[in-house]
Amino acid sequence: MKTLRILLVIFTLFFNNNLFGKSTYSIYISEGMSFYKLGEYDKAIQNFEKAIELNPNDPLPYRMIGLSYYRKEQLNYAIEYLCKSMILEKEDNIITLSIIGNIYYKQKKYNNSVIVYERLITMTNSGFISYRLMNSLEKVGKLEEAVKVGEKFLSSPTWEDFDQKTFKSYLRTLYVK
Secondary structure (H helix, E strand, O other): OHHHHHHHHHHHHHOOOOEOOEOHHHHHHHHHHHHHHOOOHHHHHHHHHHHHHHOOOOHHHHHHHHHHHHHOOOHHHHHHHHHHHHHHOOOOOHHHHHHHHHHHHHOOOHHHHHHHHHHHHOOOOOHHHHHHHHHHHHHOOOHHHHHHHHHHHHOOOOOOOOOHHHHHHHHHHHHHO
């Protein structure tokens, strides 16, 4: 494995651009993805940063750096890079927004998570997003809005991604409050 990495570095150094149709940028992205999949997040970040130097307008390396920091539990850096990615994207990315919402939720920044989950709920009818939105609304004292979100989701046909029993149980606790 070490020999393979050394050969890859030599290949990158000596055959800088467009060998066999692959640019240096593509190589950095590919290496970054490989390191990310292996859980070597620091090495992934280094490759994605090099890709950004070559193409600062592509949202992909920013998103991947954000995801790497998320995996490393460095949530403020994760938010920074994921937001940069969102700015560069032409339209909202559901996955990126979901992770941003999850980070805010994990950080107990419920007002921020409400904003993100409200945006997401207009894009996807997900039980998990509805549940997190309800929970975030409850945390900021907006019980009536939380109940409305729950009731709206209950009347929708989408249940495949969430446990009905858990969802209904949580909604009952909101009714009692």
